[in-house]
Amino acid sequence: MSQKKPSTQPDKDRLIQQLQAGRISRRGFLTLLGLSATAVGTQTLFSCAGSSSDYDYIIVGAGSAGCTLAARLLTDSDARVLLIEAGGSNDREEIRDFSQSWKLTLPGSELDWGYKSVPQRELLNTPQSYSCGKVAGGSSSINGMVWVRGNKADFDGWAAAGCPGWDFNSVQPSFQALSQAIQPSSVLTSRNAMSQAIVEATVGLGHARNADYNGEQQLGVGYTQLNVLEDGRRQDAFTAFVAPHADNPRLSILMGARVKRIAVSGKKAEGVVLDQDGVEQTLKAGREIIVCAGTIQTPHLLMLSGIGDPAELELHGIPVVAAVPGVGRNLHDHLISVVARKLRQPEPASHVTAMDVSVFFGAGPRPGMPKFEVQVYYMRYGWASYPSEAVALGLINLHPTSRGTVKLRSADFQDAPLIDPDFLGTAEDKAHQLEGYKAAREILAAPGLRNWVEDVEHTPGPDVSTDEQLQAAIRKYSESDFHSVGTCRMGQDDLAVVDPQLRVKGLQGLRLASAAIMPSVPSGNTNAPSMMVGDRAGRLILGRG
Numbered sequence: 279m280s281q282k283k284p285s286t287q288p289d290k291d292r293l294i295q296q297l298q299a300g301r302i303s304r305r306g307f308l309t310l311l312g313l314s315a316t317a318v319g320t321q322t323l324f325s326c327a328g329s330s331s332d333y334d335y336i337i338v339g340a341g342s343a344g345c346t347l348a349a350r351l352l353t354d355s356d357a358r359v360l361l362i363e364a365g366g367s368n369d370r371e372e373i374r375d376f377s378q379s380w381k382l383t384l385p386g387s388e389l390d391w392g393y394k395s396v397p398q399r400e401l402l403n404t405p406q407s408y409s410c411g412k413v414a415g416g417s418s419s420i421n422g423m424v425w426v427r428g429n430k431a432d433f434d435g436w437a438a439a440g441c442p443g444w445d446f447n448s449v450q451p452s453f454q455a456l457s458q459a460i461q462p463s464s465v466l467t468s469r470n471a472m473s474q475a476i477v478e479a480t481v482g483l484g485h486a487r488n489a490d491y492n493g494e495q496q497l498g499v500g501y502t503q504l505n506v507l508e509d510g511r512r513q514d515a516f517t518a519f520v521a522p523h524a525d526n527p528r529l530s531i532l533m534g535a536r537v538k539r540i541a542v543s544g545k546k547a548e549g550v551v552l553d554q555d556g557v558e559q560t561l562k563a564g565r566e567i568i569v570c571a572g573t574i575q576t577p578h579l580l581m582l583s584g585i586g587d588p589a590e591l592e593l594h595g596i597p598v599v600a601a602v603p604g605v606g607r608n609l610h611d612h613l614i615s616v617v618a619r620k621l622r623q624p625e626p627a628s629h630v631t632a633m634d635v636s637v638f639f640g641a642g643p644r645p646g647m648p649k650f651e652v653q654v655y656y657m658r659y660g661w662a663s664y665p666s667e668a669v670a671l672g673l674i675n676l677h678p679t680s681r682g683t684v685k686l687r688s689a690d691f692q693d694a695p696l697i698d699p700d701f702l703g704t705a706e707d708k709a710h711q712l713e714g715y716k717a718a719r720e721i722l723a724a725p726g727l728r729n730w731v732e733d734v735e736h737t738p739g740p741d742v743s744t745d746e747q748l749q750a751a752i753r754k755y756s757e758s759d760f761h762s763v764g765t766c767r768m769g770q771d772d773l774a775v776v777d778p779q780l781r782v783k784g785l786q787g788l789r790l791a792s793a794a795i796m797p798s799v800p801s802g803n804t805n806a807p808s809m810m811v812g813d814r815a816g817r818l819i820l821g822r823g
């Protein structure tokens with residue numbers, strides 16, 4: 279006796295046929311399946327094309343950059359775009375509702391690749407958690423939603439370092455377009471009494487008050503801007519940029535599909551080889567493939583495809599397709615070091631966010647650039663290793679000089695790569711982290727906070743006073759702030775992986791667009807700059823840069 283199919287299946291098959299025949303719209307298809315516009319079920323190909331070679335562009339990775347790139351290509355051209363994502367739909371309550379963010383990176387979360395770094399020499403040999411979103415929207419669907427554009431001088435610095443076309447004036451149109459769509463604001467962060475007290479106490483220490491650190495000046499203290507709507511809904515990259523194109527017949531989305539190799543013929547990238555539940559298939563792009571797989575996975579995928587340092591590839595028996603020695607180098611990240619005090623009174627009930635206040639201070643490497651950022655965390659939403667009724671300040675040295683690597687563990691695409699950010703690898707970074715840590719301690723000890731936090735410091739604690747003791751505390755109470763960048767950096771020197779048009783050196787038809795291409799980490803959090811990279815990539819591809 280033949281088994282009966284689940285009752286919903288024939289309906290779904292029929293609807294897919296109708297969609298492919300153009301008899302119903304994409305939005306209609308989703309509605310009939312009882313899904314919202316952002317809900318594209320795993321392993322579903324929404325194909326607009328008669329055959330796979332009908333895609334003009336294939337984008338690998340629907341994260342911060344991949345989504346803004348897809349939107350730019352669809353909006354400004356008549357191109358047919360295939361967006362491939364290893365993870366599934368982001369139509370989940372814990373993603374939509376920002377106050378549930380803390381659940382997204384719990385150990386074993388299916389929304390997180392759950393990487394760990396190799397043991398970090400300067401952090402008591404502890405491996406660091408390296409979360410990366412594995413879902414539509416990528417890391418923007420699991421992140422803290424802090425919206426920081428970065429300093430104008432960051433981008434001018436990129437241009438000066440061999441990346442013409444990436445100075446602030448050139449990237450500004452992309453940031454403007456993103457902000458219009460996302461509408462970042464500090465409405466949620468500015469309305470509770472404790473956050474207000476922290477701002478006032480920090481001003482009392484001599485920090486400038488700054489109502490908009492994404493405006494003319496970045497330096498000073500102000501309420502954190504979030505890409506969260508007033509009702510608490512997350513504005514991740516897929517929701518904000520791809521979902522509005524749900525009806526567009528030129529967009530195809532493939533989820534639950536992991537690209538395991540770029541298919542290269544001669545010196546031309548022609549397609550992608552992907553794995554879907556153990557089934558391999560190759561899809562071809564008429565014009566270009568753009569890898570938007572983020573800082574860790576982009577170099578991993580290139581190396582698995584034979585694009586990288588020949589010595590590293592040969593070590594794992596991978597034939598060299600293109601010798602690009604910079605692939606996987608220049609990994610760097612913001613290290614966040616924690617100072618905490620327990621609260622004297624429970625947090626105000628109005629409080630829904632984890633990070634309400636941001637302080638940018640100190641003199642960075644270029645005029646007007648901050649050297650440090652302090653993020654104020656309410657621990658109810660934060661790290662398990664600190665008391666829940668506490669305020670913690672996370673200190674970041676914004677311009678680390680340590681550089682690490684992403685390398686292959688093996689030639690098997692399922693094996694996680696070896697991630698080594700080499701935190702505090704330079705004497706300069708150690709000195710700067712110490713300088714900033716002392717300043718963060720001062721903020722939390724400010725007279726204006728006496729009514730809110732206990733007199734006795736919880737972390738690192740009252741017994742810690744000498745530089746040596748503070749250095750030891752930094753080694754213990756620091757971790758990645760998930761701002762990794764740079765593993766396929768753009769530039770024009772021998773170790774650059776892409777040119778300023780984001781084309782991979784030595785190959786045709788292949789570009790990269792994600793945090794991986796950033797030559798150096800901007801002065802702040804990295805989501806907005808990653809989205810900018812995607813949007814700018816679209817403009818460059820279409821010759822409108």
Ligand SMILES: Cc1cc2nc3c(=O)[nH]c(=O)nc-3n(C[C@H](O)[C@H](O)[C@H](O)COP(=O)(O)OP(=O)(O)OC[C@H]3O[C@@H](n4cnc5c(N)ncnc54)[C@H](O)[C@@H]3O)c2cc1C
Pocket residue numbers: 338339340341342343344362363364365383409410411412413414415416417418420421422423424425426535536537538570571572573575576579759760761762791792793794803804805806808809
């Ligand atoms: C927990 C966490 C909190 C953070 N908090 C903040 C914050 O508050 N503010 C801020 O500005 N920044 C924050 N960040 C950093 C910011 O989110 C990232 O810098 C940014 O999202 C990176 O964008 P991306 O496009 O480079 O990569 P991602 O957004 O990570 O996108 C890469 C996508 O590619 C997919 N992919 C990878 N490999 C493949 C493959 N082989 N085949 C198919 N798909 C693939 C992935 O599943 C993913 O969806 C945080 C990051 C994390 C992880």
